[in-house]
Amino acid sequence: MAAIVFDLDGTLIDAASDITAISNQLLADRGFDPITLADTHSFLGNGAPTFVARLRAARGVGDDQHAAMLSEFVDLYARQFDHTFLFPGVIDALNDLRALGHHLGICTNKPMEPTRAVLAHLGLTDLFTTVWAGDSLAVRKPDPAPLHAAYQALGAGDGDDRIFVGDSEVDSETALRAGVPFLLYTKGHRKTPAGEIPASLRFDDHADLPGQVAQVLTGL
Ligand SMILES: O=C(O)COP(=O)(O)O
Ligand SMILES: [Mg+2]
16 A cells, blocks of 8 residues: 555646636737747646746736736636546546555645646546645645645655656656655656656556556565
8 A cells, every 4th residue: 555646737637728728818818929838838837826927928928917817827727627638547547546555645736726626627536535736835846845745644654655646847856855756657748858857667658557556666
């Protein structure tokens, strides 16, 4: 039995299309040109305040718009899921891990309100015992504090088996700083080649996850 914590966007779900649409609505409202899906991928990973700061910088939107844009962004983000989807095989993999007795949690940099909303929308809520978001603590990933908090909520201390599963450079750094094995999903929102992101193992199909967890737990 292990405590397994998952990143959300780019690891279990892909919200990038909706985030692009929301961003372009905020930009259009202010008379600025739209961004692309590739732009969204490059801005994601460090939470909503950083995303909005990167979005503003890309289009030259002034600092005075930051607070209003961030609040509109988070508000829309908690309601707009039409183009947000689960990666193939996620539900089966999570159910398999639970059936094996593992305890599952979430550690995302998204704010809690949209996180809870999208988990409910995609039928994931009951699969996770604990959820830690970008605004749960004063710090967010790559600071390991929310990841440690997730393990603690799952009843796993330093001596227990713990794994973090994510898709990005930020997640890899978080796992390293927390001192736990990291499984990298290679079809998410990473910015550098998968082989250059430190990881215990890498996977491109969630059906491989239970096997990789078993491999990590038996010492690779
Ligand atoms: O929204 C973000 O910036 C990142 O979200 P994630 O931590 O779930 O990947
Ligand atoms: Mg991610």
